[in-house]
Amino acid sequence: xxxxxxxxxxxxxxxxxxxxxxxxxxxxxxxxxxxxxxxxxxxxxxxxxxxxxxxxxxxxxxxxxxxxxxxxxxxxxxxxxxxxxxxxxxxxxxxxxxxxxxxxxxxxxxxxxxxxxxxxxxxxxxxxxxxxxxxxxxxxxxxxxxxxxxxxxxxxxxxxxxxxxxxxxxxxxxxxxxxxxxxxxxxxxxxxxxxxxxxxxxxxxxxxxxxxxxxxxxxxxxxxxxxxxxxxxxxxxxxxxxxxxxxxxxxxxxxx
RNA sequence: GGUGCUGUAGCUCAGUUGGUAGAGCAACGGACUGAAAAUCCGUGUGUCACUGGUUCAAUCCCGGUCAGCACCA
Numbered sequence: 001x002x003x004x005x006x007x008x009x010x011x012x013x014x015x016x017x018x019x020x021x022x023x024x025x026x027x028x029x030x031x032x033x034x035x036x037x038x039x040x041x042x043x044x045x046x047x048x049x050x051x052x053x054x055x056x057x058x059x060x061x062x063x064x065x066x067x068x069x070x071x072x073x074x075x076x077x078x079x080x081x082x083x084x085x086x087x088x089x090x091x092x093x094x095x096x097x098x099x100x101x102x103x104x105x106x107x108x109x110x111x112x113x114x115x116x117x118x119x120x121x122x123x124x125x126x127x128x129x130x131x132x133x134x135x136x137x138x139x140x141x142x143x144x145x146x147x148x149x150x151x152x153x154x155x156x157x158x159x160x161x162x163x164x165x166x167x168x169x170x171x172x173x174x175x176x177x178x179x180x181x182x183x184x185x186x187x188x189x190x191x192x193x194x195x196x197x198x199x200x201x202x203x204x205x206x207x208x209x210x211x212x213x214x215x216x217x218x219x220x221x222x223x224x225x226x227x228x229x230x231x232x233x234x235x236x237x238x239x240x241x242x243x244x245x246x247x248x249x250x251x252x253x254x255x256x
Numbered sequence: 257g258g259u260g261c262u263g264u265a266g267c268u269c270a271g272u273u274g275g276u277a278g279a280g281c282a283a284c285g286g287a288c289u290g291a292a293a294a295u296c297c298g299u300g301u302g303u304c305a306c307u308g309g310u311u312c313a314a315u316c317c318c319g320g321u322c323a324g325c326a327c328c329a
Binding site: 018041042043052053077078079080081082083084106107108109110112113117118119121122123124129159160161162163164165166168169172173181184185187238239241242243244245246 | 287288289290291292293294295296297
């Protein structure tokens, strides 16, 4: 790939489906530009989840500096917003040394947060979140709907009211701030002091599926089942609500 | 070789006391601003193994064939 005539500085964003070859391609690019990689993969953040998230290999990690890979523990709280802030902060430093920085990963919401920004919302309060979860677990989605209908009729009108996670989030913000969730959603354009170039990698589905199947075989050979067994006590954590892990938890529970 | 069980969607299986069939998962399409590899919504996929018979009508009942499994020889 030969990319010229970038304004400087530029964030090169590589996205695409699972197993398309983002990591490999990003490393090539980073070498070409003698720069570093920021991962935008919401599961490779967790240092305990290596095999099942197709972590970059030690050789890959040694060949190019990576950020946001294995930087968190599965027990840590994390969010898109934190990611946005931390990446922007990091980029101001990186762009002092590099004209180009590569960002790659499959978590679209996280990429959008960095590129487009997200609206100002308060960070969730653990106690309020617990109240919302309790309400849902004890009284179900109908209770969430009733609350949201009263506290944020505008959101209720347009939202997917069958999606309990979105309802919980809306209610959480309403309770925490005393204002309707929709009041915060301003879709403001955020200014970024760098240029961006986005590339979406893709392959024919057949090939993609074949690559995914082979990758899963390799993961199993590398000891995915052992990794999952080690993480079994933590299977209720959000980080482990992840494809590849869920299924093996079910297998260990004799459900699959 | 004998006996029994099984054969229905890509997979695992329901079901029809005879009126050409449905769940979960997968697939495909879409939504989603601090839990996003999450969560939610939509779409139906089919020689009901094959072949004769009974019947107005067979995926269902009866016979045969084939395949798989189990047990007995």
